[in-house]
Amino acid sequence: MKIIKFLIEKEFKQMFRNPLIPRMIVMYPIMVLLVFPWAVSFEVKNIKIDVVDHGKSVYSKRLIDKMAASKYFILHDTPPDYKSAMFNMENGDTDMIVEIPATFDKDIVKDKNSKVRVAVNSVNGTQGLLGSNYIMQIVNDFSSELRAELINTLPPQQRASLMSIPQVDIIPKYKYNPGLDYKNFMIPGFMVLLLTLICGILPALNIVMEKESGTINQINVTPVNRIAFILAKLIPFWIVGLVVMIISVFTAYLLYGLWPTGSILAVLISAVVFILSISGFGLIISNYSETLQQASFLVMFFILILILLGGMFTPVSGMPSWAQLIAAINPFSYLTETLRMIYLNGSTLADVSGKLLAMALIALFLNGWAVLSYKKRG
Amino acid sequence: MIEVKNLYKSYGRADNIIALKGVSFTVNDGEIFGVIGPDGAGKTSLFRILASLILPDSGSAIMNGHDVVKDYKTIRQIIGYMPGRFSLYQDLSVEENLKFFATLFGTTIEENYHLIKDIYRQIEPFKNRRAGALSGGMKQKLALSCALIHKPEILILDEPTTGVDPVSRKEFWDMLARLKEQGLIILVSTAYMDEAGRCDRIALIKEGEFIATDTPQGIIDNYSGVLWAVQGSRMSVILHELRAHHLIKSSFAFGDKIHITVDEGLQAEELKQYLINKNFEDVNVFPIEPTVEDCFMALTN
Numbered sequence: 205m206k207i208i209k210f211l212i213e214k215e216f217k218q219m220f221r222n223p224l225i226p227r228m229i230v231m232y233p234i235m236v237l238l239v240f241p242w243a244v245s246f247e248v249k250n251i252k253i254d255v256v257d258h259g260k261s262v263y264s265k266r267l268i269d270k271m272a273a274s275k276y277f278i279l280h281d282t283p284p285d286y287k288s289a290m291f292n293m294e295n296g297d298t299d300m301i302v303e304i305p306a307t308f309d310k311d312i313v314k315d316k317n318s319k320v321r322v323a324v325n326s327v328n329g330t331q332g333l334l335g336s337n338y339i340m341q342i343v344n345d346f347s348s349e350l351r352a353e354l355i356n357t358l359p360p361q362q363r364a365s366l367m368s369i370p371q372v373d374i375i376p377k378y379k380y381n382p383g384l385d386y387k388n389f390m391i392p393g394f395m396v397l398l399l400t401l402i403c404g405i406l407p408a409l410n411i412v413m414e415k416e417s418g419t420i421n422q423i424n425v426t427p428v429n430r431i432a433f434i435l436a437k438l439i440p441f442w443i444v445g446l447v448v449m450i451i452s453v454f455t456a457y458l459l460y461g462l463w464p465t466g467s468i469l470a471v472l473i474s475a476v477v478f479i480l481s482i483s484g485f486g487l488i489i490s491n492y493s494e495t496l497q498q499a500s501f502l503v504m505f506f507i508l509i510l511i512l513l514g515g516m517f518t519p520v521s522g523m524p525s526w527a528q529l530i531a532a533i534n535p536f537s538y539l540t541e542t543l544r545m546i547y548l549n550g551s552t553l554a555d556v557s558g559k560l561l562a563m564a565l566i567a568l569f570l571n572g573w574a575v576l577s578y579k580k581r582g
Numbered sequence: 583m584i585e586v587k588n589l590y591k592s593y594g595r596a597d598n599i600i601a602l603k604g605v606s607f608t609v610n611d612g613e614i615f616g617v618i619g620p621d622g623a624g625k626t627s628l629f630r631i632l633a634s635l636i637l638p639d640s641g642s643a644i645m646n647g648h649d650v651v652k653d654y655k656t657i658r659q660i661i662g663y664m665p666g667r668f669s670l671y672q673d674l675s676v677e678e679n680l681k682f683f684a685t686l687f688g689t690t691i692e693e694n695y696h697l698i699k700d701i702y703r704q705i706e707p708f709k710n711r712r713a714g715a716l717s718g719g720m721k722q723k724l725a726l727s728c729a730l731i732h733k734p735e736i737l738i739l740d741e742p743t744t745g746v747d748p749v750s751r752k753e754f755w756d757m758l759a760r761l762k763e764q765g766l767i768i769l770v771s772t773a774y775m776d777e778a779g780r781c782d783r784i785a786l787i788k789e790g791e792f793i794a795t796d797t798p799q800g801i802i803d804n805y806s807g808v809l810w811a812v813q814g815s816r817m818s819v820i821l822h823e824l825r826a827h828h829l830i831k832s833s834f835a836f837g838d839k840i841h842i843t844v845d846e847g848l849q850a851e852e853l854k855q856y857l858i859n860k861n862f863e864d865v866n867v868f869p870i871e872p873t874v875e876d877c878f879m880a881l882t883n
Contacts, residue, residue: 418669
């Protein structure tokens with residue numbers, strides 16, 4: 205026990221004598237949470253749009269104004285014909301073309317029906333899909349507006365026939381994230397990302413650094429047993445991880461007013477269980493690597509897999525079944541889901557206990573492996 | 583007492599790099615035993631096996647009655663190991679390093695201070711300095727202190743004087759002599775042949791094999807050839823000339839001289855005249871006592 209305490213003391217001394225690491229532990233969460241939630245977002249905004257208005261009429265003008273007023277679109281140009289609009293798209297100057305027919309006004313007044321043509325650059329699939337959805341919403345809105353106005357201009361008997369057409373309005377109620385704020389969804393993910401980077405990479409480089417500097421030889425000829433040695437390596441990262449998590453939680457609150465709707469205790473407990481597993485994983489890599497270069501390459505490779513298949517950016521349910529299998533043993537996906545549940549859905553410790561148990565089992569497995577793979581002699 | 587029998591060790595995927603080819607020797611209590619040989623001869627592999635850091639492929643090593651493979655836990659208590667490269671924590675201070683290793687062995691600096699006093703006193707003024715900022719000689723003293731702090735019975739020092747200046751090297755050997763008086767068995771390796779004289783017995787190692795094991799004087803006494811030194815002003819040209827002479831068996835540059843071994847039939851005066859005739863006027867040829875290095879050269883040729 206005394207030896208573990210002394211080993212841990214040594215790890216902390218080394219950590220705090222490194223000019224970079226203590227600063228990184230504090231600044232990293234703040235910087236990541238300050239910058240990334242704004243940049244990494246699937247919200248599609250500022251789609252550049254070209255409108256080819258063949259009618260140049262009152263109604264078409266109103267439709268164009270409505271599109272330009274939307275926060276999703278920027279009116280890039282109003283070229284005279286479809287061909288020049290297409291030219292703009294091919295040059296990458298515009299993302300979407302809306303073509304309004306010459307008979308737009310006439311059709312609306314006479315037939316109560318008209319069509320606009322929409323062409324979307326869907327190289328970026330999400331932008332293409334969402335962009336055309338937004339346009340459809342705007343056009344639908346516009347037609348409801350017109351409909352309400354036109355009804356009043358009609359003779360009573362026709363008005364009645366129009367009124368009798370049943371109309372269904374869908375009014376979505378956005379649960380858990382009422383403002384549809386993408387940041388609220390992403391921030392818990394960024395917290396997991398931070399823990400993965402700090403508590404995954406630092407342990408992965410730790411033992412291999414002792415190998416490179418040769419100090420491992422001196423440790424290996426001492427009677428220290430390997431459980432004590434590995435524990436003394438892990439515990440500092442558990443503490444560092446918890447500090448990073450606490451800083452992240454407060455940073456998210458101060459910057460975005462985001463506070464878990466569920467239990468804060470549950471947030472910290474799940475973070476700790478996750479840190480146990482990811483730091484064990486880092487040490488395994490360190491045990492199997494001979495050089496820092498090997499270790500950094502390996503840890504980057506695996507962390508990339510954990511993150512991309514972890515459901516932070518794309519939902520696990522949409523992945524192929526092999527990827528879902530990986531997610532089932534990926535602590536990253538467990539914590540991402542757990543934190544989102546606690547932050548957004550208001551889940552309690554009991555609600556996430558199943559996921560915590562799964563993470564705990566993964567942690568037990570990885571740390572056991574870390575102890576066994578550390579060999580005091582080759 | 584150390585008893586090593588038939589140690590084999592090879593590396594590589596197909597075990598194609600053979601580091602030790604059946605090494606056997608014994609070291610008696612209170613002896614300084616030197617393993618002397620060039621880089622890559624297998625010294626470090628041998629010492630790492632004895633320090634229980636790697637396993638031998640076959641063979642056995644018993645140190646003070648404990649097997650290095652089976653009783654490795656006891657071995658780690660009774661040996662003090664100093665690897666060839668400075669392997670203490672560079673970002674910890676001198677005192678922190680010493681305290682760290684004392685604690686890992688379940689002891690304290692105070693308890694065993696008398697063992698390291700002579701050595702540690704010299705670096706104590708710098709005890710708050712980071713180990714990485716010490717000079718080469720001071721690092722050596724710190725490493726030796728750390729290897730001694732748990733009162734080992736056997737010291738295993740892998741090339742402790744490599745990269746250390748001549749004054750510090752001499753000091754270091756003086757320290758080893760004093761430790762020997764306290765009854766420690768000291769196993770030390772070096773690539774410097776001139777350090778052989780400081781050992782009680784030495785083993786010459788080449789390509790994983792001990793080619794001779796004896797006292798330094800015994801090794802020299804066993805030297806059978808006729809050894810002369812040649813001195814002159816244009817050394818490299820002389821060396822070239824000597825190598826072409828059919829009665830000269832070997833010739834090596836040795837500092838400011840050339841050491842040559844010759845056939846019984848040749849006389850020194852005769853060779854001198856031969857060289858003078860070849861326009862090396864200031865040349866001088868005289869018989870000399872062999873050194874360990876001459877013996878090593880003779881044994882490996």
